[in-house]
Amino acid sequence: MITSALFYTFAAILIAAALGVILSRNPVHSALFLVLAFVQSSVLWLLIEAEFLAIVLVLVYVGAVMVLFLFVVMMLDINVEELREGFTRYFWVGAGVALFVVIEVGQVIWYRSQNLEFMVRPESLPADYSNTKELGSVLYTEHVYAFELAAMLLLLAIVAAITLTMRKRPGLKAQDITRQVSVRREDRVRIVSMDSTKD
């Protein structure tokens, strides 16, 4: 009873936040609504006992990705009028995607109403069950190749992103910290001994 009450509360906030993402005029507000939506979906995952995924969703998306996203959105001077120009053109694409999603969700609900064998709700597990451990043991044994492939892909993306920023421009002024630290007095100041008398 309490679980379903919690579910409907958080699901309602999630939908409101998702609407806020597309309806608010200010891009920063949209990004913040997206943060709220992420937090709410992480709560929903907690309700279905997927603690690891819920915490990682907050850690990765809310804690890192959205921070950088907000960072960029705040720095940009976005012209909202310009973005609205293609509304009628893209409306049909968006409507098609929305229709597709609605059909899929309807299908899931229809399956559940049929009481099919494979849709039975799994039993809830004891409190000391660690799904982090379970996930790890599956990830590093059965799916180890897929996992390592994904890791390599990410590494490749990092290397590519770094090479994009590593171009050498002529006339670029940058400090070489090793040289700065290793500088000695003799390189900068010349001590001259002079007579104190004036003629």
Next chain:
Amino acid sequence: METLLSNVVPFWSSFSGDLQLVLVSAAKVIVLLVPLILGVAYFTYWERKIIGWMQNRLGPNRVGPKGLLQPFADLIKMLFKEVIVPANSNRFLFVIAPLLSMVPAFVAWAAVPMSDTFVVADINAGLLYILALTSLGVYGVILAGWASNSKYALLGAMRSAAQIVAYEIAMGFALVGVVMAGGSLNLGDIVLAQQGTSIASWFIWPLFPLFLVYFISGVAETNRSPFDVAEGESEIVAGFHVEYSGIAFGLFFLAEYANMILITVLTVTFFLGGWLSPFAGLPGFADSWLAAPSLIWLVGKMFIFMFCFLWFRATFPRYRYDQIMRLGWKVFIPITIVWIVVEACMVALGIGPWSGTV
């Protein structure tokens, strides 16, 4: 616990199980939070005293005996000052930003064990939970900077956000090493994995580089000196909280100190054996209270690191911004990655204190 409660509350057993759990948790939260908030208040007093002494001054000494009531005087002053919301600022975000930076600093304490029995929420993925919550604190800073509609505030917020994101990675990698050594994501289990003879079995020795990286990153994450470019008085006035006054500023202040105490308790838990005694397992201390694990040890070790925070502030000049970025990305992250590899080799070869975990 059960018998104690039935003595204090005669109709305790008539409550349902869920209600009992809620009441016990609420009581635990209060028992944890009240000393914590007092600790935060007196940490500010202690900071002013310590820095005063280091600079050959007396520090606060007017309110109460030896200035001991100074934190309350500060609080009352801030409560009665007007909170000014700048024109053309985003009112809602401006007001909610201090709360967003303070709440995660306190909520993270839920998973921190005070002893082997006292922890508010004993969750399996406690370490991940703490990482997730400490990464949320940056929103308060960013939103404060953006909602203030001020250039200085926005610059401070941008500096702070870049800095926190950079050091979070090094911090996360350092904790990977702790998880490998402790064999668990639960903070209580990590502490129990450090049991043994005296200080020799604490993780600080095999994980020394990670310990340094973790604590320094912690100083950077809390925007404390020498990494306090987000506030940078000499360049951008007061950074992200330049437009805040009264208790709204007070909340940022509280959040900063609460975060500092959180970093110290986490450092102690991960690397210095939490509530374990440094005299445990030594001959001659077998039956004395000195060898028994207790809260005294946890608080005592925390005090050392809290003092370090103040010491750094009093003695180090501020880092330049590009040097902060260099330290985070080019020094700390490689150190942690190399040490994780070294540690993996040690675990695989069965060297070190965790030889039994494989």
